[in-house]
Amino acid sequence: MSSDTILLVMDMLNDLVHPEGMGGKTYVPLMQERGVYDATQLAISKARAAGVMVGYVRVGFSPDYAECPSGSPVFSKAAENGVFKLGEWGTEVLEAFAPQPGDPDIIKHRVSPFYATKLEPLLRAQGIRRLVLSGVSTNGVVSAAVREGHDRDYACVLLEDCCAGATAEEHAHALSGLKRYAQVTSAHAFEF
Template sequence: MSTGHVHPAALLIIDMQNGINHPRLGRRNNPDAETHLAAVLAHWRNRGYPVVHVRHVSRQPGSVFWPGQAGCEFQPAFTPLPDEAVFEKNVPDAFAASGLERWLHARGIGRLVIAGVVTNNSVESTARSAGNLGFSTQVVGDACYTFDKVDLNGRHWPAEAVHALSLSNLAMDYATIIEHTALL
C-alpha cells in the first residue's frame, strides 16, 4: 500500500445551470444550497483542488436545459474557470457515456465530493454510479436541492421529504452524506 501523497477529492458540481431556476419546476427545498456550494467551490479553488462541472444538455425540446438557449448555460456563480474540467451529459448520470470515469482515473482521483441539482435525479444517479465504480464518494447534502414531486399514485411529496429520502438512499450503499461545513 502506498504511503505517498493522497490526491485531494475532486469537487463534482452537477447541473448548476440557469434553467434549474425556471418557475415551472415548482417549489424547491434548501434555499441556502447555492450559498453553501459557493463556499465549497471557493474553498476548492483557493487550494487548487480539482473542480469538475457537469452540464446537462437535454435531448427533449422544451427542456429547461435545451441547447442553444440561456437555460443550458452555467449560472454566473458557477461558471467554470479555464483550468476546470467540463463534462456534458444527456442523461441524469454524469458517468454515462461522458468520459468522466476515465478522466478521473487518468489523474489518480479516487475521491469525489458531489453537490448540485437535482438531489433525487442527477445528483443521486451520479453518486450511485460513483459508489458502484469504487470511488470514495461524499454528497454535500446542504449544497443540493430538489423540487416537490407527485408520485405514481398522485400523492404530493414536499421537496424536503424527497431530498431527505434521496440522501438516505445514497447513504445506504453509495456515499457518505455530509454538510458543507465539514469541508471547510
C-alpha cells in the same frame, strides 16, 4: 493539481436553478430556504483554496434534440419546452458558481454523469479517487453519481447542503438511501 479529489457541481444550470429558469418555481425557493446557493459557493471556494479540481456536469442536448430520449419521463418534454438546449443561456452554469478556465465541463444526455460522458476517462487520467458531490436534483444526478461512483470504486462524499430536490421530502428521501454509499456531510463541515 496533485489532489486525488474532485468537486463535481452538477446541473446547477440556469434552466434549473436561476429564478427565471424553467425550474425557478421548483428548485429556487427550496434552495434559498436551505442556503444551497451560499453553501455551494463555499464548497467551490474551499475546493479551489485546497487545490482541488472543480468539475461541472451539465445536462444538455444539441439544438435538434437528437440525443433526447422521447420516451423518458424526465426528458421527453425538453424539446417541446425548449429547455436543456446546448449553446443557450439555459444550459450555462449559474453565474454565482461560474467555471474558471480549465475547469472540466462534462456534458450528459441522461440523468447519470457517467453514462456516455467523458467523466470516467477524466477521473482515471487525473488519478481521482474521491468524488465530492453537489447539485440538483438530489434524487436525480446526485443519486446516480453516488451509486455509480461507489460501484466504480470511488470514495463518495455528498455535500447535502449543496443539493436540492423538487421538494423537501424528495431531498430527504434521496439522502436516506444514499447514506449507505457515501459520506454525507455539509460544505461547512467538510475539509478538502
